[in-house]
Amino acid sequence: MGKRGFVDKHNASGAEKQQKQVDIIEKLGGYDNLVSQGAEGRVFAVKFCGRDTIVKQRFKKTYRHPTLDTKLTRSRLGMEARSMMRARKLGVATPTLYYVDQQQSAIYMEKVPGKSLKELIREDSMSEKDMEDIGAQVGKAVAKMHDGGLIHGDLTTSNILVRDDDERTVVIIDFGLASNSIIAEDKGVDLYVLERAITVTHSSQALFEHVMTAYRRASSQWSSSFNKFAEVRMRGRKRSMIG
Amino acid sequence: MGFEGSANKVAVGVVSHTGDILSNPRKTYITPPGTGFLPRETAEHHRQVILDIVQQALDEAGIAPSDLDCLCYTKGPGMGAPLVSVAVVVRMLSQIWKKPIVPVNHCVGHIEMGRVVCGAMDPVVLYVSGGNTQVIAYNERRYRIFGETIDIAVGNCLDRFAREIGLSNDPSPGYNIEQLAKKGTKYIDMPYTVKGMDISLSGIETFAKSEARTKIDAGECTAADLCYSLQETIFAMLVEITERTMAHCNANDVLIVGGVGCNVRLQEMMRVMVGERGGKLYATDDRYCIDNGAMIAYAGILAFMEGQTATMAETICTQRYRTDDVLVTWRKDK
Known part of the structure; x- marks a missing residue:
């Protein structure tokens, strides 16, 4: 009950409205199985139609203006579902999408067994070969998305999973900030975010180099993306102009 | 004693090594509505008022120059001309008062001041x-x-x-x-x-x-x-x-x-x-948030206690100076 009460506080968009809505997450007992609480929302683990499922619910951000909040939550939910499907069509491994619940701002998807790249780097358990293989897969996946005009928008090591199977397939998750774009600038920024996530947090230069090598091989537009990447990087570094 | 002049504020502050602020006067170069501050005019403003501010800082703190340990100044980042105008004053005072100089990264100054004032x-x-x-x-x-x-x-x-x-x-x-x-x-x-x-x-x-x-x-x-x-x-x-x-x-x-x-x-x-x-949120008011001399003095004294001083030739300014360029030797935690 305690957890439920906490969730209510965030969803308090009018008592009558609440009564009409069916809260599937509650029915499935999701609120008792909180997996994590990120910056954007909460993630629950449930059994959905007999499958292990991850439910990602976006919550109201009470600090921001209600109009802005509704706009952002709605557009990001729709965009996330659409982008995940687009990535799959482009041949990038993502979790399977099961269901989108507009009213509860929740997305239901397959639970991928495995660890995040962040955990793997922290554990320091990857061999030189693992690093090369995983780096190459990440580079290829990003290249496929970019060539297909999809920008992930939040390529951090927590959003890259490695599936627990023989192939150690790299699965890209969290398309919450994804957008459609064929502009090299956006691709450059995407790569820059990835570079910073890998090298700043984990100081793992070698891994990022494998990513870039694979990206170069897999993308037909690598040269324009790389040029913009270098430009964005320079801009980032110069950002300390005035006190 | 810390000297700040990386943008349109020129400030001098006196701080003890425990973070007690003895004085922290400041002057802002204010331009008419619809215009911004340009480097040359800003530097000119700083040159005109800085010596008065130094005197004010000493008077308010109730100390003599001989009581100071070191002189800290903003090395960067910031606008070139205003930065240099302040650095020149620091070099001069260092020779008159015979005190060592400590260059400070402006951003690190903000962070350390915020940490000591709020206890974060x-x-x-x-x-x-x-x-x-x-x-x-x-x-x-x-x-x-x-x-x-x-x-x-x-x-x-x-x-x-x-x-x-x-x-x-x-x-x-x-x-x-x-x-x-x-x-x-x-x-x-x-x-x-x-x-x-x-x-x-x-x-x-x-x-x-x-x-x-x-x-x-x-x-x-x-x-x-x-x-x-x-x-x-x-x-x-x-x-x-x-x-x-x-x-x-x-x-x-x-x-x-x-x-x-x-x-x-x-x-x-x-x-x-x-x-x-x-x-918990830690925030400060305009005395410490806005550029001031005390923050430069405090970040500088932390480095000074680690034995970091600069020779006259090293007392340069740089417009581009990343926050992560500074090796934070005074913090022992990971």
Whole structure:
């Protein structure tokens, strides 16, 4: 009950409205199985139609203006579902999408067994070969998305999973900030975010180099993306102009 | 004693090694509404008033130059001409008073001052000012930048908008936007650009300025509405990237520093977010948020106690000096 009460506080968009809505997450007992609480929302683990499922619910951000909040939550939910499907069509491994619940701002998807790249780097358990293989897969996946005009928008090591199977397939998750774009600038920024996530947090230069090598091989537009990447990087570094 | 002059403020502060502020006078170069401060004129202003401020700092602290341990100055980042004008004074005083010089990174000055004033141990730092917009967290002897603006700084964006609608620069354009925003009632949808942990502000600046040009005269909205909407949108972006950094670093507390940090609305929004995560917000008022001499003195004395001083030839200034370039030798935690 305690957890439920906490969730209510965030969803308090009018008592009558609440009564009409069916809260599937509650029915499935999701609120008792909180997996994590990120910056954007909460993630629950449930059994959905007999499958292990991850439910990602976006919550109201009470600090921001209600109009802005509704706009952002709605557009990001729709965009996330659409982008995940687009990535799959482009041949990038993502979790399977099961269901989108507009009213509860929740997305239901397959639970991928495995660890995040962040955990793997922290554990320091990857061999030189693992690093090369995983780096190459990440580079290829990003290249496929970019060539297909999809920008992930939040390529951090927590959003890259490695599936627990023989192939150690790299699965890209969290398309919450994804957008459609064929502009090299956006691709450059995407790569820059990835570079910073890998090298700043984990100081793992070698891994990022494998990513870039694979990206170069897999993308037909690598040269324009790389040029913009270098430009964005320079801009980032110069950002300390005035006190 | 610390000397600051990286932008339109020139300030001198006297601080003890425990962070007690003995004096902290400051003067701001204020330009007429609709104009900004240019490097040459700003440096000229600093040159004219700095010696009086030094005397004032000594008088208020009630000490003689011989009581000082070292002279600390802002090495960068900042505008070249104002930085140099202050560094020249420090070199001169160092030779007259026979005191060693300690160069200080301006951003690190803000962070250390905020930490000592608020007593925040290991917070995620949001550094927002006229020239900088960074989300910083300490990791292995460096203040690492997790998110930042990929184009213009928050304060710069607000200042430029203030110039467009002709707001006064006294005491600062940001303060006047904040006051005017309180009268705003209508929320106008504006571009919201968060890219991972970074934000972009040039788009919203152009948008807000063109809205001001077309809609205010047409009576569709007021300048107050635009100030209100601009603040709401930009600050939501800042809170969002700060929250993302907190999630990434598993941190609970936030410290806001820099000139824009004294905006009460930003502090309010941040407090709500931090409260929901069960953490604490540390924020300061205009005495410490805005550029001041005490922050340079305090960051400098921390380095001085680690034996870091500069020879005369090393007392240079640099316009580009990243926060993560500084090896933080005085912090022993990981």
